[in-house]
Amino acid sequence: MIVLKKDRVRCLVTPAVGGSIAALAVDGVDLLRPAPVDNEDVLKSGCFPLVPFANRVADARFTFDGERIEIEPDREAPPHALHGHGWRAAWQVETAAEDRAVLRLDHKGGGWPWDYSARQILSLLPGGLNVVLEVTNRSARPMPLGLGLHPYFPAGATTRIAAAARSIWLNDARGVADVVQEANPFAGDGADVPIGALLGLDNFFDGPVNGILISSDASRIAVTSGEARGFHLYAPPGEDYVCLEPVTHVPNSFNDERQPGHQIVDPGATATIGMSIVRL
16 A cells, blocks of 8 residues: 655555555545555445546447457446456556655556556645546557546535536446436536435536536535546445546447547557546
């Protein structure tokens, strides 16, 4: 485990658990859901990276450049692939200092037919944290790529989310994004929505991640990602968290031209997404 600490901010990073963040607190107030002590389950972490795609790829297959690509279904979403495989891998520590750490993952074959290297750069900010996820194509041919970050924010009865979105993607019976709809809880110029009105959602929202505000009696947290196409909101009933995930593409975009956002990365080229989380 890596401990980052400076002034009011403390962050715990667990490279071996999917390159995840185990905790982030400012003045002792949790900005991310803290993981249990000695946690080894990435789904109980505070945040993890999404690479080489975010959310579901339907039936764990797609066609790219005329070739049928078969990837591994994930045990959390069979028969679909889910969130890539960076979150299922142990990351290496490239550097670690008092207020900054760099993690690295080198992928060579197995479950994804392109080689790539990924880096996470985690830097403490006054009042929070900045994360940059960058991926370089190490293959000899172009690679489709989607990126994201999957934070879990503490949520309770007083939690509200203020955001703006042009549309929401509704899921089909298989849980795969299928129909785009303009009417959504954050439509128009945006809205400040109580968590109770969002419970049960597991959907992509097409809209800016530019200071989205998550507020409660305990804290006010701003989430920003300049590279994100939109955000995926996961608000399961009965849990003490809400996920607001900046991502570069609509789920299942590899399979549907209506669902844009993923990139085609040339050999040697690099794609990036960043996210800042700051307590106001």
